Amino acid sequence: MRLHLSDQDAAFRAQMREFFTTQVPQEIRVAGVEGAEAPHDHIVAAQRILNAAGLAVPSWPAEWGGRDWTPLQKHIWLEELRFAHVPQPLSFNASMIGPVIAAFGSQELKERFLPATANLDIWWSQGFSEPDAGSDLASLRTTAVRDGDDYIVTGQKTWTTLGQYGDWIFTLVRTDPHAPKRQMGISMLLIDMTSPGVTVRPIELIDGSVEVNEVWFDEVRVPANNLVGEEGQGWTYAKFLLGNERVGVAPVASIKRALADAKEHAATAGPGGTSLLEDPLIVARIADLENRLLALELTALRVVANSDRGKPHPASSVLKLTGTETQQAVTELIVDLAGPAALSRGSEAGVLPQWAAHASPRYLNMRKASIYGGSNEIQRTIIAGTILGL
Amino acid sequence: MRLHLSDQDAAFRAQMREFFTTQVPQEIRVAGVEGAEAPHDHIVAAQRILNAAGLAVPSWPAEWGGRDWTPLQKHIWLEELRFAHVPQPLSFNASMIGPVIAAFGSQELKERFLPATANLDIWWSQGFSEPDAGSDLASLRTTAVRDGDDYIVTGQKTWTTLGQYGDWIFTLVRTDPHAPKRQMGISMLLIDMTSPGVTVRPIELIDGSVEVNEVWFDEVRVPANNLVGEEGQGWTYAKFLLGNERVGVAPVASIKRALADAKEHAATAGPGGTSLLEDPLIVARIADLENRLLALELTALRVVANSDRGKPHPASSVLKLTGTETQQAVTELIVDLAGPAALSRGSEAGVLPQWAAHASPRYLNMRKASIYGGSNEIQRTIIAGTILGL
């Protein structure tokens, strides 16, 4: 057991910090400071800078731009990136479809898609969820019927995050409606979103933002060579894709930055610019959150340290659950720090501080964290079943 | 809608407060101040004083000592009694078997038992729970087999609170093992605990106290005229008995007294007799608990006010749940106020304040509150099912 980083890892950390804070322009990083999601063009610009430096897709195979880093180094890379407010490489590209194509795609698919995916020349969207499925992904109803060299795809996807920017979409479709188990008839298909018959409709969220979309496929003709791997194996690839990330499950550094910013804001958020850090109840809330975050970070580090030995650490299931709860608690804190200004929905009225004006929409938006990507109820089911054997 | 008590009820309240604080000797009331359960002889003495004044069993029919009070008056009576630290009339007598005998017993049973029950000349114990039943009361296995004018009772009961003092025990026994539904073969039988074959074994609890007991019946011969009401109707009587109390479900005044005492203790519990009420986190905890208790009290008052109209108020199910949680939270607070003295188990070492020395055993003991008498899980099931229709 040893607390400190090895000299090598400490140097790696310094190098990452140096790169992110000096090589990524300030105007790209600063938008995040006030708590809003990074805008589309910042995400693209940041990923291209990272990719040029070989820092966009470190988890991929080396021949496609990956780095032979240890899990701890990947963790450090991601946490330093987040802490510097650099927009994270688009997860649909870097963490989802990229690794799947690299692992299961044909050589042709790899050459066609991986470089453009790493460089965010293609903006990928995810077409998994369907309107009535919720957490029950395998009940999907979008069909792909083989017709010569094509599939004809018909159906509807929803919760397609940032789908309004999508160039391509990776989808789960039902190719065999008669498969003995419903997981078996599913395939993974890559679809050009400019194809005739594809319609994208943005869904307005409760904070007034547009982040997710519905995507309709009306007899969309898709070349069969856009199939990933084998027909009927889509469920396997999807599980690989969703279980791929051991590192970064909980956005520790993002929460840490948000909490540090909140503390800084609190120092002048009192009447007449006085400090709210004179209020012992507010101080205790922040101190308590710092400690919860510390526990989360250390648990993430334990999971990372253990991944070194090749087996996933059982505590990894804790990270999503605790990570979202901590993240949400910080947004609640910021709403309360904002005081009367929390009535705002982030408008540019000018006289209210930006962080305060954005506090409520951010809080409302972050309620999604415990729902999307495997709800906290699903996480508890996994812990009870997989770890406790209940 | 009106906040204040009517003049009549206000006078009633003053009268009760006057009686409890002047007619019940201080030495009986003071024992409760330090947070321990009232001793056996105090309970007996208090109930006899109350009974002599017609204040022991107000909910019974008037001919057996009851009073024609409104639900609000009964509430006031109980809360003033608790707030004055008067040991409450033994619930097994006053709230449980007394009303059952009055409602379902023969005239002979009434005359034989009710006056002695009201005056605590008989100390009743409850024989419902069995070792493997838990919350599933109807699975009981103690049998009563008819033999001439007697029943022969064999089996085991457990969790018999204060059974070590019991003169008589009211039991649920299975008289018909072949009944089509297991609830139907159950009868209620009154058993003299001095009968041959009755054995009582005290169970030590985690706080070192002895409060509950196991009771064995080894072919105990019980006269058949000790049967309450009709054979096979025991489940109905038990439900009547357990659902009898609309008033007093949550011991609001006891919690209020404990919290007020805690606040008083806190004022000198700091180093060198200084006040812990200088510590804003402790102050906030107490203020928060006072408000939770207020919400509980007002909810209890709403339930009482509504009982006036004859239908049970749906919010009554909330009282047990919130009452036990609040009660337990106060014991947690007191443990923390006690500081290092909380290591004690209530011993009479002398140099530690009694309230502080008793803090931990009290805390441990009160964990029972959310388990006994319908666990909080059962309460949630009732709320979800009965009120929400889930």
Add this chain to the structure above:
Amino acid sequence: MDFELDSEQSALREAVRDLLNDAYPSTEERRAAQADEPGFSEKAWTQLAEMGVLGLPFGEDVGGMEAGPIEVGLVAEELGRVIAPEPFVEAVVLAGGLVDAVGTDAQRGELLPGLCEGASVFAFAHAEPGSRWSPQASTVRAERTGDGWALTGVKSPVVVGARADVLVVSAVTDAGTELFVVRGEDAGDMVAGSRESFVTADSGRAATITFEATPAQLLGEAGVDRTDDIALALANAQIASCREAVGAMERALWITVDYLKTRKQFGVTLSTFQALKFRAADMYVQLELARSVALWATLVLDAGAAGGARDILDAASRASLQVATSARHIGQEAVQLHGGIAMTAEYSAGHYLARMLVLTHGFGDATHHLGRLSASLSDHEWIDPLTYGAVSA
């Protein structure tokens, strides 16, 4: 002690409920009403006026109904049930209440009839950037100009501040904090200064109002510090706001229960999952606790004449602490138990969360009120809710 409505009050509740159910049968109508300025339905506002609701707390001499906090509270609760965007609490209870309490008879007679009739919308311009629920003004100043006054400074956020034609404004004077009235020429303009409307977290509207030597009329007698009047008016509005939140909580719970009963996942309805049922039960517990304290605070207001302001401010903080705690719990659980659909603006659950956020934040959040109650902890040995508002025994 009695928690039941009398028959007139019940009739009022039914009438208001019917009106609001007609106005807002679904989320769609509410979204439509909030889509454009002023962020609520002028038609519903007029209907409420016609029913007498906008004049409830005022005397018959100014066109009001001479009713009390109980009637005000039940209206607020009904508004909360459908999360109606009409600014009843802000315009009538708060701004109107201040005019009624502080204004001269002439001012009351001049201003309040318009409010009662629905012709006028009031707003209380009080919060300032950086202020935190203080009853005092701090940066907006009033200066004498000949026989009148002029205001300078920024107020924000002011709920319905752009739409209002009567602004009640707090400002610093030599006497402390005094109150002023600024009337728009029409609904859109002031004589001097500017108003900028923005969308609020619950899709309503508030404004940033900049006064630049804006002519204003002093409300009431000159030279009187109005801090206590403002504190009492805020407490009044806060209690009504708590009732509005209780109405919203109740609906949010039942919407969630209905969803659990009908929504299928993994082949069964969600209501078969015990963990979800238990969480719905906990929501119910939180609702009933909040309802109890909010009703009680209404009764303390109702009994308030004898007991004075201190009990009312205390009761308002007590209600706010419980209601804020319950509302956050219920709002968040309503969204979580629904899942993704509740994140969308097309569905109602998220709007309930957003509305409850605003309702439990406009007059101080839970931490704020816990701090206030902490400060007075040593004033009492215990709390006896039945003696509030009475002459101390």
Add this chain to the structure above:
Amino acid sequence: MDFELDSEQSALREAVRDLLNDAYPSTEERRAAQADEPGFSEKAWTQLAEMGVLGLPFGEDVGGMEAGPIEVGLVAEELGRVIAPEPFVEAVVLAGGLVDAVGTDAQRGELLPGLCEGASVFAFAHAEPGSRWSPQASTVRAERTGDGWALTGVKSPVVVGARADVLVVSAVTDAGTELFVVRGEDAGDMVAGSRESFVTADSGRAATITFEATPAQLLGEAGVDRTDDIALALANAQIASCREAVGAMERALWITVDYLKTRKQFGVTLSTFQALKFRAADMYVQLELARSVALWATLVLDAGAAGGARDILDAASRASLQVATSARHIGQEAVQLHGGIAMTAEYSAGHYLARMLVLTHGFGDATHHLGRLSASLSDHEWIDPLTYGAVSA
């Protein structure tokens, strides 16, 4: 950064685990050990000494093993797993640690070998009635008597204070707080004054010790205020205590999980109830969070030489806050999910709750440590756990 034990450490853990599993295969043996004075098993104490456990943190010159916080922590965690009543943390880590840190070489050589061999039991007599986890003495005073010292005043509670034959006592002197050693003539008596043993909430033993001009030997050099030494020793013990609590939490969780799997109610095992499963999952989350911070605090201690006492005290408070929160949650849920049986002394779950209460209370409760962390909140922008105990960058 590495959270794994090396092979020697793993071997130590296995050996300690085997010893303790033999000593306490069930609740019955533990109850028997606690039934009479001194409240723990002298036999197990001797066995731990034979294994070298009681000398772990001390130098070889005094018969110790020259091991560090990592070894101490893993032993504490094993003791916690079976909630063994042996006073390893109090006697070895705390009282022994003070003698080691503050005592002269002569004193170390005189006292510590007996502790390492198991012949001697140490206690730290520090808490005073009314004191609240301060590193200073306040009412017990030491006076010079010729060439020695005499102590007067009351210490309580002193864990294993009646059994201990070497008492390390804090007392007020002109220098501030100094440390003294009082040795019993034999296990039962002191030269002057009295010790009264009482049962603790976890069925162990503590004592009230009354000093009446009791002769005492000064520990270490004269005239040095020992407040910082005491604070550091308390932090050491506190971190070990956190590890002990983590061991207890882990077992409490698994006992509960086993119960849910086997106990039948309403005709099915409790594990079929989703609400109970989810609560077990939440217990696991609390366990892992507590384990992470407690392990980290051990590592901060281990790295401590470079970073100094402040980081260690801070880490101890951070660990204590999380561990106290988790332990209360897990302990209470373990009892609740068991139901009535857990309230009985014959069953283990309640003992785990009681033991965790004591473990998370002896060195300050959650509110106390949250208060400490609040006081230093503005000292840092954020927390970087990997740079603790290092020379500040």
